[in-house]
Amino acid sequence: MKFSSKVESITPSSTLAITAKAKELKEQGHDVIGLGAGEPDFNTPDYIIEAAYKSMKDGHTKYTPAAGLPALKQAICSKLQKDNSLEYSPEQIIVSTGAKHTLSSIFQTILEDGDEVIILTPYWVSYPEQVKISGGIPVFVEGKEENQFKVTKQQVEAAVTDKTKAIIINSPSNPTGMTYTKEELKELGDVCLDNNLLIVSDEIYEKLLYDNAEHVSIAQLSPQLKEQTLVVNGVSKSHSMTGWRIGYTAGRADIIKKMANLASHTTSNPAVMAQYGAIAAYTEDEGSVEKMRAAFEERLTKVFDRVNTIPGFTCQKPQGAFYLFPNVKEAVDKSPYKTTEDWVKALLEEAKVAVVPGDGFGAPDNIRLSYATSLEQFEEALDRIEAFVNKQ
Known part of the structure; x- marks a missing residue:
């Protein structure tokens, strides 16, 4: 069947793709930590x-x-x-x-x-x-x-x-x-x-x-x-x-x-x-927006410096949203993988940490880490990422 050329031109969402792969591994019984989420981890008020x-x-x-x-x-x-x-x-x-x-x-x-x-x-x-x-x-x-x-x-x-x-x-x-x-x-x-x-x-x-x-x-x-x-x-x-x-x-x-x-x-x-x-x-705002914002800021404050200590990572501190977007080119260049996308796939397969490669954002040297997850989970994910990098 011949499909619309406009639909054929679409590139699949990298965020949804990594989320789907992480979900698949979780369903297989793996302990996967997902840092790809583009949504708050709090329930609706x-x-x-x-x-x-x-x-x-x-x-x-x-x-x-x-x-x-x-x-x-x-x-x-x-x-x-x-x-x-x-x-x-x-x-x-x-x-x-x-x-x-x-x-x-x-x-x-x-x-x-x-x-x-x-x-x-x-x-x-x-x-x-x-x-x-x-x-x-x-x-x-x-x-x-x-x-x-x-x-x-x-x-x-x-x-x-x-x-x-x-x-x-x-x-x-x-x-x-x-x-x-x-x-x-x-x-x-x-x-x-x-x-x-x-x-x-x-x-x-x-x-x-x-x-x-x-x-x-x-x-x-x-x-x-x-x-x-x-x-x-x-x-x-x-x-x-x-x-x-x-x-x-x-x-x-x-x-x-x-x-x-x-x-x-x-x-x-x-x-x-x-x-x-x-x-x-x-x-009918009951302060829930500010409570969530404050929680995200607390997480950012606690994890930001740690990200910059991972070998080959450099990261600028964001002023908003709930993402970190470190440059990982040096880490990827020292690894056996040719692209950031391949590096991200290996990170998920080996370390069971899901992050989003920067290719889909027009920045192939970077990855996106979402801190819309618990502080404990994020810190554990950083431990795994650092161990993965040090093995290369």
Whole structure:
């Protein structure tokens, strides 16, 4: 059978692949420690679960508007005003089945075949694939490790062509955990305004910041930038609701309307009980977000220095998210393995530690370690990694 060329062009998710392999080994009885998780290891807070349960008991089990429940859209508007000083109306909000889906919907809505989208590396694994599925062309701009994996205004300017439609900015970043400052975003924003580029601002890790780092949305910086920006966020990381699949976009009403039309023919609407859970997440905060953030910061503080003591590892301290992204080129070069991907496979097979190779993030010399796991498990994993490295 001949498949769609767009589907054939997709590279499988490296994070899901390593997670699946680790699960397979666990089911075979092996003591596997997984550091590949892209989700908090805490359960969803009880008050959110109870709100979703109550909604079902109250009969809220039918279709909702394609763009989401009016009450949830209003709660999102209130959140954006409170947390980000951004004023939106409900007509400028669409709720989707997770931030991944909302990103995919954006690209399907704004891209024509051949349009270019600037993607800053290291990048989240799904950005390039989503752009390709939508007929676009990913254009990569490398965030240098010596610049905290962040790009400069000059680099972005050099990448712009007459086919460039949009740029994706992810701050705090998956996989690096680095955040862009207000000044850095202002410079990138100037390039976007000068070239009439749409800005897709992925802010899903907004609530997970450490060492007094501050989250700034590029949409906050000026009315002109707000007009050019589609803010993407959701409850998955902040409220440990990855499986609930609730994300959203805030932006220009004309774009949001087209996205809603698309949703009406694809997903109909996000699960109604999950939407009620998200309403509770944004209106009944009981301190759970801060408790999780504080726990992640404690883990980062305790394990960061240890990572840099592993021979051949060099790691910069992230300001957000829950990942470490060490450069392991020296360790790999001293091993029998030719690539980081091969090294990662051997680490899983021999040491029973699952990490994600950097190839899928556009950074083949690095690996991603998630500290969304217990401190004891993470420290045990580092012991195993160090023993594996020392055997090479």
